[in-house]
Amino acid sequence: MSDIALAAEHVEKTFGEGETQVRAVRGVDLEVPSGEVVLIMGPSGSGKTTLLSMLGAMLRPTSGRVMAAGSDITALPESKLPRFRAGTFGFVFQDFNLLGALSARENVEFALNLAGVTGKPARRRAEELLDGFGLTDRLDFKPHKLSGGEKQRIALARALANRPPVILADEPTANLDSKIGHEIARLLRTTATEEKRAVVIVSHDNRLKEVADRILWLEDGAFRALEGMATDPVCGMSVDRLDTPHYQVDGITHYFCSTGCRDEFAANPAHGRPTAGAVPGES
């Protein structure tokens, strides 16, 4: 399909050998067309980061293929991957990962430099993006003088600088308060819709479900059906109904990520959040 910006075919990743071998990602298939926002959720250690690293050409799969912008990343020589990353992917990280020695504008310009855009054109493009994100008066500020929301908007501007067909976001709202988190989520949605980028978000944050076209659940390195998922009423995490701690109150069964959350809920059920996936009468 011509509008598929990012695709993974039977991607596997295994670390170590023999008894210490770990299969971090098991036969993942994924297609993300331009303009779509895909949210990948899952518990810690489920392989989300490993999958994201492979999708972003930072880690080679043990087997399978990753296609981005029409190229087979897995077939590209190591020497060509950096330039390919610079032109094909925009990255947004939980910790923002701005270069502390550079100003807001320079952080964006740096990404442009990596794709071969330098001098005034780079400067103009950086200013244009930062203006668009309401950071006109923060151009020359170093990251340590900016708020979390401002840093993430700069990171988003940097991710968009080279007009990449794919945006990969790792927990983009985790270090942000609710209001700013929503704003970043909205910006990611707008980016996908208006600029026709494929956006893949890895997150635990349920707020991002609102902007996602598709939600995928990754557990033990493989995608699982979402029909079997519920939301932990204490921490808000999505959990599989199978083999997880649960607790029934007023005829409704609630599911938890851990016994800690279950016990906390059991001590005071009124403090639980409104939940999705709680099942009336189930025991």
Place this chain on the structure above:
Amino acid sequence: MIPVARRMLFANRRRALLGVLGVAVALVMALALDAIFAGATRQVSRYIDSSPADVIVSEEGVRTIHMSMSVLALSVVETVADLPGVAWAEPILFTSDSVESTSGSRRLSYVFGYQPQGRGGPMKLMAGAAPRRGELVLDESAATALQVTLGDEVSTLGQSWRVSGLTTGMTSIVNTTTYVQYDDLAEVLGRQGTASYVLVGSEGDPDRVAEEIARVTGLTAQTRAQFSAEERAIVQEMSTDLMLIMSVAAFVVALAVIGLTLYASVLSRLRDIGVMKALGSSGARITRLVLVQAAWTTFIALVLAVALSYLIGAIIAALAPDIDLVVAAQSVVRIGVTAVVISLVGAIAPLFRVWRVDPASVFRRAS
């Protein structure tokens, strides 16, 4: 292009400054060593360099005053004086001893015996008069160190002498130079009828005059420039091992400092380097980043070291005139080249570290 390397290096100004200062101190060590050596070398040949003689005649095979013994028959003076192209010829006697004041202060000294009103004496008298029999001329720095002045008594070569005059510029950290009458020195040494060297003034090309003297007398005759070069060469030969050891020590210190500075800078920026790789920085770009940081550190350190060397030289010249420091251009160039090598070698360990940074490490949470 954003100057990322420079920005990263100077983002932590204190660390960058410490690194630059560390390298600068090591380079100053090397420069100062060169300057002291150049000064000492210059001092060794100062008698010859300031002499009005165009050619110096010595015993066959003897090419220096320093570490040599030359004995010539006094008749050689007349033979040489009669040769074509020779304007004048005068004998000098040379020995070395210590000069001691009545208070017991002592200074090693070259002692030259020259003829009254002759050309082998002090180039400039700052005070007093040329020596008569039983008198000597001291360098003013040595006189200050010995706490003597005009008219005071000092002893050398086993007898007492009266200080008749003071000259200048003939004292180094090692020794001083003293002038007495030729006849006095001949008598003390028991070398009447001999000369150590013959100073010759030429009317034509000194090289040809020197060749002619050597051909006719069978003695060694060198122009002033040749003799001076021989004097410096013998000092350099004697000091080569020491200089090598000191230079290697300075090199190692500079290398360690720049290596550690760069390594510390790199370690504190590993996450940034991971981010740069993730965003698309190639291995070559990351290599350039480290090398540019090394170059900046070394360049600033070198400029600082040269400036400090001149400053230290000026201060020492004011406080201790006996110490002759010469910061030569060739020394600066040599240290500069060494500094470049140091920066390249010092960057090796940091480079290995940054090459190993995994771009996927950016997905790990910052601690």
